[in-house]
Amino acid sequence: MKQFLAGFGFRSNTPAFEVGEEFEAFVTGLNGHSLVRVGDTVLSLPGETVEPDTRVRVRVTDFDAGADQGSAELLEVLGEGAF
Numbered sequence: 001m002k003q004f005l006a007g008f009g010f011r012s013n014t015p016a017f018e019v020g021e022e023f024e025a026f027v028t029g030l031n032g033h034s035l036v037r038v039g040d041t042v043l044s045l046p047g048e049t050v051e052p053d054t055r056v057r058v059r060v061t062d063f064d065a066g067a068d069q070g071s072a073e074l075l076e077v078l079g080e081g082a083f
Contacts, residue, residue, distance in 0.1 A: 013039040014068040017060045024078060027054045036072065043072040055079050 015038055017023075025043075027050045029035040034045040036058060043060065050056060055078040063070030 014041050015039055016065045016068075017041070017043070017063045017070065019060055019063060021060045022057065022075065024055060024057050027052050027056055034074070041068045041070075043070050045074050046071055048074045050074065050077060053080065 025036045025038055027034045027045075028037040029052055030049060031044070034048045034050045034052075034056075036043045036045065036056070043058065043063075045056075045058065056074055057076040057078060058072035059075055060070060060072050
């Protein structure tokens with residue numbers, strides 16, 4: 001049974017990020033600046049107004065794991081979403 005479950009785990013709906021971590025995500029909203037949501041975690045992109053449903057590459061600049069929110073720097077706009 002142990003071999004069967006090897007590598008098995010659950011994903012959190014509130015992932016935590018490390019400062020400096022880079023990843024791709026979709027802009028999900030605007031609130032004076034662009035917002036990126038990963039599950040229930042929200043990262044703001046200060047000074048950026050990229051339209052929702054745009055795929056972007058970001059770098060985390062600040063993160064509060066207790067509040068499940070932080071900010072990130074826009075590195076690259078990758079294109080429109082395919083919804």
